[in-house]
Amino acid sequence: MYEDEKLVCEDCGAEFVFTVGEQEFYAEKGLVNKPKRCPECRKKRRLNNRRHRKMYDAVCSKCGAQTQVPFKPAPDKEVYCKECFAQMSEN
Known part of the structure; x- marks a missing residue:
């Protein structure tokens, strides 16, 4: 049903693969939009958002x-x- 799909990161422009496993996970969680960022940029974004949290x-x-x-x-x-x-x- 799913196939690996090549996407382009909107942040860094790198090509990345949206794997069958990731697609199944997205479907299982009810997520309908494909990722816009590569795994590395997603990680950087999460960490950056976390750093701004007031402690x-x-x-x-x-x-x-x-x-x-x-x-x-x-x-x-x-x-x-x-x-x-x-x-x-x-x-």
Whole structure:
């Protein structure tokens, strides 16, 4: 049903392949538009958007370490550092 398709990146102009696997993934997720950017430009765009996110200083409720979180901590809610959050998520 699907075949690999060559597309041109709108950012860098490089040719890239929209693979059968990617097309199946897009269809499964209900995505109807083909990608406009090559995988490398998509990655750069995601990372660039992530860097502009405002970070807030906080103190981990579990270990007391200084940390930063991508949301404004509410005074009545606990906040955890990356390590403590990961430990809690494993349990």
